[in-house]
Amino acid sequence: MWLSDVTVARRRGRRREDSRLADHVDRLGEEHPPIPLGSVDYSMKKPGLMAERFGPVLAYMTRVELEVERNVLELNILLPDPPEVDRHFYADVWMPQETRHGQILDKLQHLIGVQPHEPNLADVSFSLKFLGALGRMPGVQDVSRMLYYLTGLATERSAVIAYNKFHAGLVGLGERAIAATVIAPIRRQEPGHFAYYQMAAQQLWDQLSGWQKWLTRELRKRTFEVVGAYNKRQVADFGNVMEALKMSDGGEAELREYARQVGRAEHELMWAHRQGMRVPDYVFKSLKRAAVLAAERKGDIWPAAQPAGS
Ligand SMILES: [Fe+2]
Numbered sequence: 001m002w003l004s005d006v007t008v009a010r011r012r013g014r015r016r017e018d019s020r021l022a023d024h025v026d027r028l029g030e031e032h033p034p035i036p037l038g039s040v041d042y043s044m045k046k047p048g049l050m051a052e053r054f055g056p057v058l059a060y061m062t063r064v065e066l067e068v069e070r071n072v073l074e075l076n077i078l079l080p081d082p083p084e085v086d087r088h089f090y091a092d093v094w095m096p097q098e099t100r101h102g103q104i105l106d107k108l109q110h111l112i113g114v115q116p117h118e119p120n121l122a123d124v125s126f127s128l129k130f131l132g133a134l135g136r137m138p139g140v141q142d143v144s145r146m147l148y149y150l151t152g153l154a155t156e157r158s159a160v161i162a163y164n165k166f167h168a169g170l171v172g173l174g175e176r177a178i179a180a181t182v183i184a185p186i187r188r189q190e191p192g193h194f195a196y197y198q199m200a201a202q203q204l205w206d207q208l209s210g211w212q213k214w215l216t217r218e219l220r221k222r223t224f225e226v227v228g229a230y231n232k233r234q235v236a237d238f239g240n241v242m243e244a245l246k247m248s249d250g251g252e253a254e255l256r257e258y259a260r261q262v263g264r265a266e267h268e269l270m271w272a273h274r275q276g277m278r279v280p281d282y283v284f285k286s287l288k289r290a291a292v293l294a295a296e297r298k299g300d301i302w303p304a305a306q307p308a309g310s
């Protein structure tokens with residue numbers, strides 16, 4: 001009797017959580033339709049200066065936003081049998097919003113003459129197909145789903161941080177129309193995505209068994225990469241983004257703080273029980289690699305040597 005009571009209570013709890021998640025997705029869809037193209041004011045003061053200062057940021061963010069088209073193909077492989085709430089989120093709410101972000105940014109980069117980064121819209125990597133095949137084994141698909149939520153958390157957090165800095169930089173240049181009608185509306189839609197992954201991750205983590213949690217941690221440590229980087233060139237490109245947004249010129253201490261922000265949600269979920277591990281080190285290492293590769297590509301060393309006595 002007692003055991004079945006516990007099971008019933010647990011099931012009810014789960015249903016409550018599911019409906020909370022479903023309500024969140026419905027609300028996101030209702031309150032945040034794709035940004036109307038007609039609402040964007042592309043008037044600019046000094047497009048050339050904007051391109052010079054923020055070209056690497058614009059090109060990078062445009063590519064990442066447009067590549068959600070491929071991300072959805074990847075999700076179909078990774079999660080052949082997703083919970084309805086996930087499918088509803090990524091197909092009906094997330095993809096239309098992000099695709100529109102990409103279209104708006106793409107138009108801006110063309111207007112100011114930034115060389116676009118070629119988006120990969122359809123080519124799914126071997127390692128992802130492999131993980132998809134493994135997902136047919138009992139229990140592994142839950143690990144894949146957990147990794148999807150964790151990637152979402154870090155990606156959305158990185159996007160919010162980048163858009164905040166980008167917005168401030170544009171205001172600093174006096175480009176108020178672009179800041180207010182391009183970046184601000186895009187930035188407003190990202191926290192809802194973060195909240196979705198956070199709720200979904202917490203809920204799933206509580207359901208995983210010991211080996212599933214272990215496998216999730218191990219795979220996460222080994223596969224973490226900065227947002228939108230799938231090869232060495234793109235990692236270096238991300239280093240350029242950090243440089244343009246002045247996120248990496250303060251050396252390792254500044255990058256550790258940035259890593260803390262990007263990794264905080266997964267840290268609290270998966271690692272907080274381990275004393276002394278304040279920031280997931282793999283997040284910091286990836287950011288540092290990006291900063292180093294970007295500097296190397298220019299023939300520099302990162303961090304730039306500080307003047308003696310400073
Ligand atoms: Fe976005």
Ligand SMILES: [Fe+2]
Pocket residue numbers: 098156159189190193
């Ligand atoms: Fe997003």
